[in-house]
Each structure stands twice: as structure tokens, then as C-alpha cells.
Amino acid sequence: MQRKRIKYPAYLERIQTPEAAALLIKNHDILGVSGFTKAGDSKAVLPKVAQRAGHEELKLTVLSGASLGYDTDADLAKNGALYKRMPFQADPTLRKSINNHEVLYVDQHLGQTAEMLQSIDSFKIDIAIIEAVSITKDGYIIPTSSVGNSPIFTEKADRIIIEINTKFPESIEGIHDIKFLKKQPNREIIPVVQSDTRIGVPYIKIDPEKVIAIVFTEVPDSPAIISDPDEKTKAISNHILKFLEKEVDEGRLTESLLPLQAGIGKTANAILSGFKNSTFKNLTMYSEVLQDSTFELFDSGKLLFASASSITVTESCSNRIFQNFEKYKDKLLLRPQNISNSAEVIRRLGVIGINTAIEFDIYGNVNSTHIGGTNMMNGIGGSGDFARNGYISIFACPSISKEGRISHIVPMVSHTDHTEHDIDILVTDQGLADIRGLAPVERARLIIENCVHPSYQGQLSEYFEKAYKLGGHTPHIMDKAFSWHTHLKNHGTMKMAE
Amino acid sequence: MQRKRIKYPAYLERIQTPEAAALLIKNHDILGVSGFTKAGDSKAVLPKVAQRAGHEELKLTVLSGASLGYDTDADLAKNGALYKRMPFQADPTLRKSINNHEVLYVDQHLGQTAEMLQSIDSFKIDIAIIEAVSITKDGYIIPTSSVGNSPIFTEKADRIIIEINTKFPESIEGIHDIKFLKKQPNREIIPVVQSDTRIGVPYIKIDPEKVIAIVFTEVPDSPAIISDPDEKTKAISNHILKFLEKEVDEGRLTESLLPLQAGIGKTANAILSGFKNSTFKNLTMYSEVLQDSTFELFDSGKLLFASASSITVTESCSNRIFQNFEKYKDKLLLRPQNISNSAEVIRRLGVIGINTAIEFDIYGNVNSTHIGGTNMMNGIGGSGDFARNGYISIFACPSISKEGRISHIVPMVSHTDHTEHDIDILVTDQGLADIRGLAPVERARLIIENCVHPSYQGQLSEYFEKAYKLGGHTPHIMDKAFSWHTHLKNHGTMKMAE
Numbered sequence: 001m002q003r004k005r006i007k008y009p010a011y012l013e014r015i016q017t018p019e020a021a022a023l024l025i026k027n028h029d030i031l032g033v034s035g036f037t038k039a040g041d042s043k044a045v046l047p048k049v050a051q052r053a054g055h056e057e058l059k060l061t062v063l064s065g066a067s068l069g070y071d072t073d074a075d076l077a078k079n080g081a082l083y084k085r086m087p088f089q090a091d092p093t094l095r096k097s098i099n100n101h102e103v104l105y106v107d108q109h110l111g112q113t114a115e116m117l118q119s120i121d122s123f124k125i126d127i128a129i130i131e132a133v134s135i136t137k138d139g140y141i142i143p144t145s146s147v148g149n150s151p152i153f154t155e156k157a158d159r160i161i162i163e164i165n166t167k168f169p170e171s172i173e174g175i176h177d178i179k180f181l182k183k184q185p186n187r188e189i190i191p192v193v194q195s196d197t198r199i200g201v202p203y204i205k206i207d208p209e210k211v212i213a214i215v216f217t218e219v220p221d222s223p224a225i226i227s228d229p230d231e232k233t234k235a236i237s238n239h240i241l242k243f244l245e246k247e248v249d250e251g252r253l254t255e256s257l258l259p260l261q262a263g264i265g266k267t268a269n270a271i272l273s274g275f276k277n278s279t280f281k282n283l284t285m286y287s288e289v290l291q292d293s294t295f296e297l298f299d300s301g302k303l304l305f306a307s308a309s310s311i312t313v314t315e316s317c318s319n320r321i322f323q324n325f326e327k328y329k330d331k332l333l334l335r336p337q338n339i340s341n342s343a344e345v346i347r348r349l350g351v352i353g354i355n356t357a358i359e360f361d362i363y364g365n366v367n368s369t370h371i372g373g374t375n376m377m378n379g380i381g382g383s384g385d386f387a388r389n390g391y392i393s394i395f396a397c398p399s400i401s402k403e404g405r406i407s408h409i410v411p412m413v414s415h416t417d418h419t420e421h422d423i424d425i426l427v428t429d430q431g432l433a434d435i436r437g438l439a440p441v442e443r444a445r446l447i448i449e450n451c452v453h454p455s456y457q458g459q460l461s462e463y464f465e466k467a468y469k470l471g472g473h474t475p476h477i478m479d480k481a482f483s484w485h486t487h488l489k490n491h492g493t494m495k496m497a498e
Numbered sequence: 499m500q501r502k503r504i505k506y507p508a509y510l511e512r513i514q515t516p517e518a519a520a521l522l523i524k525n526h527d528i529l530g531v532s533g534f535t536k537a538g539d540s541k542a543v544l545p546k547v548a549q550r551a552g553h554e555e556l557k558l559t560v561l562s563g564a565s566l567g568y569d570t571d572a573d574l575a576k577n578g579a580l581y582k583r584m585p586f587q588a589d590p591t592l593r594k595s596i597n598n599h600e601v602l603y604v605d606q607h608l609g610q611t612a613e614m615l616q617s618i619d620s621f622k623i624d625i626a627i628i629e630a631v632s633i634t635k636d637g638y639i640i641p642t643s644s645v646g647n648s649p650i651f652t653e654k655a656d657r658i659i660i661e662i663n664t665k666f667p668e669s670i671e672g673i674h675d676i677k678f679l680k681k682q683p684n685r686e687i688i689p690v691v692q693s694d695t696r697i698g699v700p701y702i703k704i705d706p707e708k709v710i711a712i713v714f715t716e717v718p719d720s721p722a723i724i725s726d727p728d729e730k731t732k733a734i735s736n737h738i739l740k741f742l743e744k745e746v747d748e749g750r751l752t753e754s755l756l757p758l759q760a761g762i763g764k765t766a767n768a769i770l771s772g773f774k775n776s777t778f779k780n781l782t783m784y785s786e787v788l789q790d791s792t793f794e795l796f797d798s799g800k801l802l803f804a805s806a807s808s809i810t811v812t813e814s815c816s817n818r819i820f821q822n823f824e825k826y827k828d829k830l831l832l833r834p835q836n837i838s839n840s841a842e843v844i845r846r847l848g849v850i851g852i853n854t855a856i857e858f859d860i861y862g863n864v865n866s867t868h869i870g871g872t873n874m875m876n877g878i879g880g881s882g883d884f885a886r887n888g889y890i891s892i893f894a895c896p897s898i899s900k901e902g903r904i905s906h907i908v909p910m911v912s913h914t915d916h917t918e919h920d921i922d923i924l925v926t927d928q929g930l931a932d933i934r935g936l937a938p939v940e941r942a943r944l945i946i947e948n949c950v951h952p953s954y955q956g957q958l959s960e961y962f963e964k965a966y967k968l969g970g971h972t973p974h975i976m977d978k979a980f981s982w983h984t985h986l987k988n989h990g991t992m993k994m995a996e
Contacts (some may be wrong), residue, residue: 037670054647084937109919112919116934187846250619252619299837344842347685347842373972373979376971376972410825416914418917419915437620439602439604466871474874
């Protein structure tokens with residue numbers, strides 16, 4: 001039964017157990033592994049590699065599409081298997097190892113990793129480990145629920161291990177659109193002109209000679225855990241819908257808007273869910289990850305087409321969509337992340353990018369990655385790819401958290417991932433600030449008025465007005481710019497004593 | 499004689515004096531004016547508008563390509579004629595007004611202004627003032643030494659004033675390549691596949707009915723003042739050449755490299771001049787401004803072709819090239835700045851971007867705009883367009899200045915214009931750090947070792963090692979992050995007391 005998924009007979013003799021395949025990895029190897037926002041990752045071999053590291057010396061560099069599923073990153077970190085990790089992670093154990101300097105982490109724009117691999121050779125990729133739903137008659141890979149960086153990894157790798165995951169129905173074949181981009185000066189135009197433009201083939205073309213092992217698994221993707229929208233995320237969603245409705249009313253957008261992108265997580269999912277009950281029609285997505293909300297929008301008839309690099313959904317959503325896959329198949333494309341997140345396509349299509357922030361400041365700079373300026377949370381992911389080149393770049397976060405001890409709008413962000421130059425709209429549960437075409441002092445007053453929680457408005461106005469008196473295009477009191485962060489650290493709250 | 503430059507007879511009766519044309523501007527108007535890095539700006543009408551403001555109330559919003567020439571920005575600012583200015587300036591008087599909050603300034607990516615004008619309508623452009631070398635038989639504009647944002651300004655403007663500058667020879671007709679990009683969702687592919695790909699027409703198509711005045715001038719462009727390379731800029735240039743030679747030797751680039759971009763100013767010009775005596779051949783440029791160094795490279799036979807949005811050269815260079823224009827005409831193209839600075843093209847061609855920094859930090863974040871975190875210098879210009887999407891993104895600055903009282907490498911930049919995610923190479927007179935694929939702590943050690951002046955290495959290592967002990971992916975001592983800047987402000991030097 002399993003073998004019928006391999007239409008290239010020469011691979012049959014390369015079938016191994018995950019344990020045996022894991023033994024092919026050597027100390028100091030550089031691995032390129034499939035997996036993007038938990039979807040389509042290695043669930044057989046890489047966990048066994050992590051286990052090996054529990055009782056022998058293994059220091060690996062692991063490149064992925066984005067985050068991996070289950071406890072793979074945790075186990076790799078816990079057993080000391082990681083020398084370096086990139087371009088993204090979202091695991092609490094690995095995060096701790098990164099912040100303790102046990103693991104080197106390179107936090108990269110998700111659209112940029114393939115570019116880096118083409119331009120430098122310090123990451124040569126010893127072994128690629130790629131999840132597949134099946135193998136074509138030419139020995140090529142049909143990926144599962146993500147494409148990520150798998151095309152560039154298999155291209156650059158000396159050897160390839162393929163994991164065939166029979167949990168995915170073979171019927172997903174056809175949803176992938178794979179195009180390999182040549183290195184400059186031979187880089188071609190990426191001719192995507194609409195979300196649904198197909199430019200490639202539905203498989204990853206590889207050199208079959210590189211394949212050193214095939215393993216089978218039937219472990220499903222780690223399910224996404226998404227809590228229901230709460231009052232804050234609902235308020236954020238409403239503010240965004242209201243803003244977009246105004247853009248339509250005033251003739252700047254049509255009721256089908258422009259292709260939507262939404263980051264991963266509860267807030268982004270809630271925002272997108274909100275479109276179900278909106279006045280918009282015939283929506284499209286050009287995004288990096290499709291969450292439950294995408295399928296809700298399909299079911300509600302609001303969404304026509306969605307392009308991304310992965311499908312990351314809850315268990316119930318996964319069961320529903322993969323059992324009725326014909327219903328969605330013509331409405332989806334999964335692309336390599338250097339195409340889903342390509343500056344060229346994002347700008348051409350005019351993507352409306354909606355991403356979440358850890359904090360933003362009164363001038364519109366955004367911190368997406370670091371807690372208190374030093375500790376990595378997850379990583380920048382694709383937010384910069386979309387924010388920098390999108391038609392409208394929106395960042396959202398709650399105005400306050402921890403019972404008001406933290407304000408997510410601060411005098412100066414403790415780490416800058418997106419600069420004032422790249423941000424159009426900032427939104428919290430309190431309201432929305434449209435900072436397009438505004439000078440810094442105009443931005444500050446609008447953001448304080450519209451986005452900041454009332455319990456912090458006075459304190460933030462006071463900072464701004466004092467700074468304003470000191471002068472400067474972007475007024476700051478440099479020795480107090482991080483005083484809210486240090487006050488939080490020392491006193492457990494950003495609220496200064498009255 | 500002058501009139502022979504107007505091949506569209508209906509314009510002849512609209513010829514006016516600059517003084518009369520200046521009277522067509524009304525209080526609160528939004529002006530879109532030609533001019534990019536001093537080249538091709540309004541030299542007749544806008545200075546008269548500035549004069550008017552000396553004795554009557556005029557509060558204008560002025561959008562340009564980039565900086566204007568002579569004292570135009572200074573006079574506008576001095577006479578209180580500016581309500582808002584964007585997307586770039588480089589004038590000491592205007593800078594002062596911006597930092598004093600007398601003028602609102604929107605510091606924008608130069609590639610983004612046209613996008614903004616298409617997506618919002620708060621800047622509707624009342625009058626466009628555009629310098630031309632001549633008028634075609636259909637009433638269209640042949641620009642002079644820059645294209646900048648003139649196509650979008652004339653498209654969006656209600657009325658147009660044209661300045662015909664007879665100082666430029668009519669023979670420059672043909673060097674412009676103008677393509678107007680449609681608003682999304684109808685945005686087309688920008689089919690530039692090499693620096694020399696022509697995609698448009700050599701004139702700006704306008705509606706002749708909008709033209710309300712034509713004036714004549716023969717004032718040349720403000721000459722660029724470029725001091726000779728000094729020891730520091732020569733050292734920087736040599737480090738960059740050595741790095742690129744290594745890339746060629748190790749097979750990552752060919753001896754014609756990839757298209758070069760260089761920012762404006764002494765350092766960038768000196769760096770590019772250095773290529774004259776390099777081992778590279780058949781170079782090309784895909785840049786925003788062409789300085790003297792470009793023509794030196796043409797003359798030395800090193801450079802095959804250069805695409806940009808303007809020609810900004812010294813007086814002697816200007817005389818030389820415009821008197822021998824046939825020699826250069828086939829080797830040049832001037833494009834609108836949303837194409838010269840287009841993310842799509844920059845990434846496709848694989849541009850090597852070389853820009854200057856005010857300061858950078860131990861993790862590779864770059865400040866291009868603000869002195870001491872608050873005071874605007876010039877603006878981000880096109881540096882972000884190229885840095886974000888280039889093949890290799892290089893930032894250069896001297897290691898120290900003011901007799902060593904300032905270190906240009908600091909613990910944390912006081913303003914972030916380019917994040918750690920977008921920078922590949924940092925270079926000073928001391929040396930070069932290739933930070934591609936490195937984690938923050940690896941970057942910090944390399945930057946301190948290679949780029950920092952010996953007189954600051956100890957102090958910066960001490961900061962980093964203390965921060966490292968506190969932990970975190972990006973180690974910082976948050977309440978000391980700007981201590982070098984505040985020490986400079988309070989004690990006139992960044993050197994702490996021993």
C-alpha cells in the first residue's frame with residue numbers, strides 16, 4: 001500500500017526505518033529540512049536525530065522553512081543537537097536555549113533564506129530532509145502541507161532523505177506550484193500577476209541520485225491551537241474592517257480589496273475571521289500561511305482564492321478539509337517561500353499585509369521579535385517581506401496586557417524590526433492610526449490619541465511633550481527612551497509612580 | 499531660438515516670466531516638483547515662489563524627487579513657505595527648520611513616494627513644476643538631468659508649469675526611459691532584466707490642457723561639490739574592493755560583478771572611483787544617482803552601462819560630459835525613481851548596494867538619518883530600497899570622527915533605518931565585517947574586531963561582554979544602550995572616563 005506512493009522504482013530499495021535514516025546524519029552537518037509554521041515538517045527522521053543527540057555528540061546547523069511541529073525543536077535544543085538554527089522558530093524550549101547562548105539563531109526574513117543560500121556558500125546543505133505525499137515516476141517530490149524552502153534545500157543538498165507521509169491523501173497532488181529561481185544575473189521575472197497565477201510545476205524536481213533514504217510515516221501535522229477571539233482581538237478586527245470599508249467608500253479600494261496577507265497566531269486568525277461578516281466580496285489571499293480563518297472564508301463564500309507557502313490548521317479543521325479536499329483544491333496554491341514572500345510579487349499585486357507586533361512606538365517603529373530589547377520571542381518571519389512591499393502595511397497588537405502592567409505602545413521600541421518608513425496602519429483594541437504621509441510629530445499625537453490605552457495616554461503624552469520641547473525631527477529623551485522597559489523589569493509594571 | 503524647443507505650438511501663448519508663473523501658486527497648495535539630488539530641479543519658478551513667501555503668507559506642501567539645488571529649499575524654509583516637505587532634503591537651513599518643528603518633514607523611501615500618491619489622496623498635487631529640455635510635437639515633456647517623481651506628479655496634478663532649461667543641449671533627448679506604472683490591481687510586470695533594458699518612452703506623456711505656464715531658464719544644475727578622497731575613504735574603498743575580489747576568486751561572483759548602486763556624497767563617490775584601478779571588467783550600474791565617478795569609470799573603460807534617476811556631477815564634469823554628450827548617450831538611461839529604486843528590479847538584477855551610514859551598531863543595525871537619535875540630517879533616500887532588496891547590501895562610514903570624540907560604531911544605533919535583517923556588509927576605514935548568516939553575538943564580535951577604531955574597541959567589547967553575561971539573543975544593557983550618545987552630548991566625547 002505504502003509503496004504505491006513511490007512511482008519511481010529505484011527508490012524502493014532505499015526504504016529504511018526512521019532510526020536507520022537518522023544515523024546518516026553526521027556531527028557538524030548542515031541540514032535543510034521541510035516545514036513551515038509546523039506544516040509539512042519531518043516527523044520521523046528529525047525527531048530520531050534529536051534522540052540520538054541525547055547520547056552522542058551532535059552539533060547541527062538546521063535550516064527550515066519556518067517553525068517545526070510537535071517537540072522537534074525542543075528536543076533538538078534540549079539534547080544539545082543545535083549549533084545554529086535559522087530562519088525562524090517558535091518553540092519555548094529552543095527560545096530559552098537561544099537566549100541562554102546555547103544555540104546560535106539567525107532571525108531572517110522568510111523570503112530571504114533562499115537568496116542567502118544562492119549568494120554565499122557557508123551553508124552548503126549536507127542533507128535535506130523533506131516530507132512528501134508521494135514520488136513521481138521521475139523520482140520527484142510531491143510535498144505535503146507546505147513548500148517552504150524545500151526546493152532550494154534539495155537543489156543545494158549533497159544528499160536527500162524523503163519522508164513519505166501517508167496521513168495526507170494523495171489527492172493533494174496538484175496544489176503546489178514550484179518554480180526554482182536562478183541565481184543572478186540569470187534571475188528571471190516572477191510572472192505572478194494574480195494570486196492564482198501558476199508559474200511552475202506541481203512537484204520539486206530533484207536529482208534522484210541524491211536520495212539516500214526513504215522513510216514512511218503517518219503522523220499528522222502538529223495541530224494549530226487557536227483560542228477563540230476575545231474582546232481585544234474582536235475590537236482590533238473591527239477597527240481594521242472599518243478602516244478598509246472607509247477605503248472602499250472613498251474609492252481608494254474596491255469591495256474585493258487587494259490580496260490579503262495575515263501573519264500567524266490568534267490575533268491574525270481572529271482579524272481574518274472578521275472578514276466573514278464584512279461587506280467585502282470576492283476576496284483573495286496572497287499570504288505565507290493559511291489558518292482556519294482561510295477555510296471559514298472559503299466556506300462563507302467571501303474568499304475566491306488563496307496562495308501561500310503552508311496550511312497550518314487546527315485538528316478539526318484539518319480533518320474537515322483533508323476529507324473534503326476536492327472542495328478546496330482549485331482554490332489553493334502552495335508556493336516556495338521565496339515566491340510567496342517575494343518583494344516583486346507582493347508589490348505588484350498590492351498585498352494588504354496584516355501582521356502582529358510585540359510593541360510599537362509613538363513614531364511607528366515596530367518590534368516583532370524581542371522581549372525587553374534582548375530576549376528573542378519567535379522571529380521576524382515573513383512580516384518584513386510583506387510590510388516593506390505591501391500596498392498597505394498594518395500592524396496590530398493589544399494596547400495593554402498583564403492586567404495593564406504592560407503597555408504595548410512605548411516611547412521607543414526596544415528592538416526595531418520594521419522602521420517608521422515601512423508602516424502604514426497601527427491598530428490596537430483602542431483604535432487605529434493611519435500614519436501614511438505623516439511626519440513624526442503628527443504620528444505621535446495620532447497614535448497616542450487613537451491606539452494607546454487610557455491608563456497610559458497621560459504618561460506617554462508627557463514623554464512626548466517633554467521630548468518635543470527638546471526639539472528634533474523625531475523628539476526623544478534619549479536617556480529615558482527605554483525607561484518604561486527598565487521600569488517594567490525593576491518594578492513589574494510600566495506604570496511610573498504618580 | 500528658445501521657441502524652437504517647443505514643438506507643440508499651443509504652448510507658445512502660455513509662455514510667461516518666472517515671476518508671473520510663481521503667482522499661479524496659492525496658499526496651501528500641494529506642489530510636485532522635479533529635481534533629484536539637485537539635478538533637474540526648478541530653477542526659475544520655485545525660487546520666485548520662495549521670494550513671494552518673504553512678503554506674503556504661503557504655506558505649501560512640497561514633494562520632490564529628492565533634494566533640490568542651490569538655496570531653493572533654504573529660501574523656502576527661511577521665508578516660512580513650507581508646511582510639509584517630502585520625501586528627501588539635504589539643506590542645512592531646511593534641516594534646522596525641520597528640527598525646530600517649523601516644517602513637517604516626511605522622510606520616505608525614494609521608491610515609495612509614487613506608490614503613496616497612488617494609494618492615498620491626501621496629497622492630490624495642485625501644481626506640478628517640471629524642468630524640461632524641450633517639448634515634443636504632442637506637448638509631452640523631455641526632462642533634463644533627472645526624472646525623479648515627475649511622471650507621477652504630472653499624472654496626479656491639476657495644473658502643470660514647465661521650465662524649459664536651454665542650458666542643457668537638446669541632444670540629451672533620448673536618455674530618458676519613462677514608464678508609468680498603473681495602480682494595483684492593474685500593476686504590470688516591470689520588465690527590466692538588465693541595467694540597459696528600455697521599457698518606456700523618452701518623454702513624460704502629459705495632458706497638454708493641464709499646462710498653465712511655460713517659462714524659460716538657462717541656469718545650470720547646482721554643481722556637486724565633492725572633495726578628493728582622503729585616507730579614510732580610500733581605505734573604505736580598498737576594503738570593499740578586496741571583499742569583492744574575494745567573492746570573484748571564490749566563484750561567487752564573476753569579474754563583471756552584478757550591477758552596482760552607490761549612494762550620494764563623498765564617501766560613495768570615492769568608493770566607486772576606486773573601481774577604476776580594480777581587476778573588475780565590464781561593470782554595470784543600476785543606481786539612483788550618477789556622480790563624477792560614473793563618468794570616470796566610463797572613461798577608464800571599466801563601465802559598460804549605467805541606469806539611474808539623475809546625473810549629479812561637479813561643474814567641470816558637467817561641462818565635460820554635456821559638451822561631449824554623444825560619447826555617453828548610448829551608455830546611460832534615466833528612469834522614474836519608482837523604477838530605478840524598484841524592489842522588483844533591484845532583486846531581479848541582484849544589485850550590489852553601497853550606501854553610507856551615520857552610525858551602525860554591534861548587531862548590524864544602521865542609522866542613516868538622525869544625529870543623536872532626534873535630529874534629522876538628510877533622510878533615508880534610496881538606501882532602504884537598495885539595502886532591503888539588493889544582492890549584497892554594504893554600508894560604510896568612518897570608524898571615528900571629530901578627532902576621535904565620536905565612534906561611528908555604537909552599542910545601539912540611536913535611530914534605526916535599516917535593521918540587522920537587511921545588512922550584509924559593514925565597512926569602515928578599519929576594515930570590513932561580512933555578517934551574512936551570522937547570529938547577533940557572532941556579528942558583534944566580528945564588527946568590534948574588524949570595524950571599530952582601536953581607541954573604542956576596549957570600551958565596546960566591555961559593553962558587549964557585560965551585556966552578554968545578562969543573557970538574551972541580542973545582548974544589551976538597556977539603560978546603557980544610548981550611554982555613548984548621552985556622554986557625547988554631556989561631555990563632548992563618546993570616550994568614557996577611564
